[in-house]
Every structure is written in structure tokens, then in C-alpha cells.
Amino acid sequence: MVSVTIHATTHDYDVVIGKDLRNKVTELIDSDYTSILVITDDKVETHYLNEVASSLKENFEVHTAIVPAGESSKSMRMYEKVLDRCVEARLDRQSLIIALGGGMIGDLAGYVASTYLRGVDYIQMPTTILAHDSSVGGKVAINHPNGKNLIGSFYNPTKVIYDIETIDTLPESEIRSGYGEVIKHAFLSDEGWSKTLLEVDIQRVTKEQLETDLTRGIHVKASIVEQDERETGLRKHLNLGHTLAHAIEAELGYGEITHGEAVAIGLLFMMKLSEEVVGAELPVKEFTEWLKKNNYPLSLLSTLDSEHMVERMLWDKKTVGQEINFVLLKKISDACVLNVDKKEIVKQLNLLKAEVSGE
Numbered sequence: 001m002v003s004v005t006i007h008a009t010t011h012d013y014d015v016v017i018g019k020d021l022r023n024k025v026t027e028l029i030d031s032d033y034t035s036i037l038v039i040t041d042d043k044v045e046t047h048y049l050n051e052v053a054s055s056l057k058e059n060f061e062v063h064t065a066i067v068p069a070g071e072s073s074k075s076m077r078m079y080e081k082v083l084d085r086c087v088e089a090r091l092d093r094q095s096l097i098i099a100l101g102g103g104m105i106g107d108l109a110g111y112v113a114s115t116y117l118r119g120v121d122y123i124q125m126p127t128t129i130l131a132h133d134s135s136v137g138g139k140v141a142i143n144h145p146n147g148k149n150l151i152g153s154f155y156n157p158t159k160v161i162y163d164i165e166t167i168d169t170l171p172e173s174e175i176r177s178g179y180g181e182v183i184k185h186a187f188l189s190d191e192g193w194s195k196t197l198l199e200v201d202i203q204r205v206t207k208e209q210l211e212t213d214l215t216r217g218i219h220v221k222a223s224i225v226e227q228d229e230r231e232t233g234l235r236k237h238l239n240l241g242h243t244l245a246h247a248i249e250a251e252l253g254y255g256e257i258t259h260g261e262a263v264a265i266g267l268l269f270m271m272k273l274s275e276e277v278v279g280a281e282l283p284v285k286e287f288t289e290w291l292k293k294n295n296y297p298l299s300l301l302s303t304l305d306s307e308h309m310v311e312r313m314l315w316d317k318k319t320v321g322q323e324i325n326f327v328l329l330k331k332i333s334d335a336c337v338l339n340v341d342k343k344e345i346v347k348q349l350n351l352l353k354a355e356v357s358g359e
């Protein structure tokens, strides 16, 4: 078992990474809670809810809330439903919420925890690769039809319990999605690691490599959120690739593309923009090849109208006074935030669309 302590402004919390933790959750809960509400989705429920609930029942009164799997559950409607469940279960201020699932559940349950009774404790139990990112750092949110995560807060969990065995049941599409954020963390931090990842074949990646990459990603994220929890500066770098990614997700409809796939496409666009705007020399060719080899859905770019995507980007949380701010790379592991002219964004997006469709 590996434990990484995150030093947050409100409290320190541990990210515990290990095997079979789903059957040992009770042992990992330090406080004496009156009751626990486990929030999960209906896919994760079939795999892991029984084990987690059985472990908790040894010591606690346990309630459950199950929402439909998929990004469309990160909504106002589902937020209200889960709050109703909190009320129905009579959770009090000494109750605990457990978010059992991927980033969708982590964000939704975390937002519920941050607002119910003005805030109750919650634990993140990530079950996807992507959630190595979402379970750390305390950003919790739900989506609005206009833009991703428009309603949310910063609210740190009391613990993150990452049972690494749960990722065994992930389909290939979710491994692909997870690697979108893993490679983002590599681009932000380490050229050598980035090169290693560009060799990864998503269909054949080993368990050992997955564990190493996840743990590494958690360390990168931890270091950044510890320095700038509320995203006044440095934390913006974690948004690398997200200005386009979030615009694509909202445009296609939440859940039509995975978050990590959208981020991967956003990273490619970020690279092209970085070359153009800051004269960076980046492994664009290698990254494009890697995306193609691993079946990231680059072809959907051709379905997007560039001007309209710029309109979508105005909902990005880095947008100030209608100016779009991009996280760009001067080189691998050296990011900056720059205002990019809307005409330039349209031009570069059109060029990228033409390139990937082979025009």
C-alpha cells in the first residue's frame, strides 16, 4: 500500500493506493460517523458496491444512492435527486459521503457533500484511471448545458481510497480516456516520462505500467494543487488541453465522447497553438501518431464548426472579459497561460481539421 499525503489549506488528507481496499474500507475510516451514504453509478454498483457496503456495515449504518452511469448524470437534476436521498437517509453533520466510481461520481458526490448541511465529510473511492486526476485536489462540480463544471466548488475530501484492482474491469475505451489525463500530467512535468508514454499501446498496457503512471500522475497533481489550491495561477496549468476539450464535450452532448479522449484532442490542438503562438518545438508528429495508433477519435474534429467552437470556449473558466486564455507549452514541462486571439484560434483549428482529415 502506498500513501501520499496532500497538504490542503483546510486539512491534510491521504491518498491511499493499494489492493483489495474495497474490502477494507472500514479499517481506513478514522472518524466515528453516525451514518454513511455511498454514492455510485449503476455500472460500478454491479462490480463493487456489495463489497464496499459489506465492509462498511461492520461498523456503520450504511445508505446508498445509485445514479445512471454516464456524464449526463453530472447534472442539476441528479444533484437534486442525490440531495433528496441525503435528506431521506437523515444524514447529519457527522455523516460521511463516499463517492465510489469514476470522475463523474467524484465530482457529483463531492459537490453534494460540499453543499448538504453546508458541508459534510466525503471520501473519494476512484475506480477509473482518469479518476487518479479527479479524486485529488478538491474540484467538485456539475455541468450546465452551456459548459462543463459551471456549477461547483473547491472542497477537499477527507481521504482518497484507490483500490487499484478495480481498474481491472475497465473497458479499453476507459483506459484510453484515462491516458488522456495521464499524458497531460507527463507533458506538464517530465520529458522522459512523456517519451515513455508515447510508446504505450493502450490495448497492451501492463498492470505494472498503469500503476506506475497513476501514482506518478497523482504526485504531479498533488504538487500543483498544494501550491495553488484555488487556481489563482499555477493550477491553471492542470487545464492543459481543456479549453478545446470542454467545448467539444458540451458541443457533442455530455457523454458522447469521454472526457479523456476530448482532453487528448485538446492537447494536440494545444501543441499546434503552442508552436504557432510561442514558437515551441514539441513532439507533435509523435503525439499525432500515438493518438491515431490508439484510436483516439480525431476524425470528429471535421464535424466541428471552428467559429462555433470559439463561442463554446468563451464558457471556459479561464475566460475573463470575453478573452480566451489557453494553457500552452513553451516546451515539455514548461507551461504558461496566454490570451489567444479568437481569429488565431479559428485559423489553427481549421488547419488542424484539414491536417487530420488528410486534406
Ligand SMILES: NC(=O)c1ccc[n+]([C@@H]2O[C@H](COP(=O)([O-])OP(=O)(O)OC[C@H]3O[C@@H](n4cnc5c(N)ncnc54)[C@H](O)[C@@H]3O)[C@@H](O)[C@H]2O)c1
Residues within 6 Å of the ligand: 041, 042, 043, 044, 047, 069, 070, 071, 074, 101, 102, 103, 104, 105, 107, 127, 128, 129, 130, 131, 133, 134, 135, 136, 137, 138, 139, 140, 148, 149, 166, 167, 168, 169, 170, 171, 174, 177, 181, 258, 259, 260
Ligand atoms: N475534479 C477534477 O479535478 C476532475 C479532473 C478530471 C476529470 N474530472 C471529471 O471526471 C469525469 C470523467 O471521469 P471518468 O472518466 O472516470 O468517467 P465516469 O465516472 O463517467 O466513468 C466512466 C465509465 O466507466 C464506468 N466505470 C467506472 N469504474 C469502473 C470500473 N472499475 N469497471 C468498469 N466500469 C467502470 C462508469 O460507470 C462509466 O460508464 C468528467 O466529468 C470530468 O469532468 C474532474
Ligand SMILES: O=C(O)C(=O)C[C@@H](O)[C@H](O)[C@H](O)COP(=O)(O)O
Residues within 6 Å of the ligand: 133, 137, 139, 148, 149, 181, 231, 235, 236, 238, 239, 242, 317
Ligand atoms: O484539477 C484541476 O485544476 C484541473 O483542471 C483538472 C482537470 O483535469 C479537470 O478536468 C477539471 O475538472 C477541470 O476544471 P475546470 O475548472 O476547467 O472545470
Ligand SMILES: [Zn+2]
Residues within 6 Å of the ligand: 133, 181, 242, 259, 263
Ligand atoms: Zn480533465
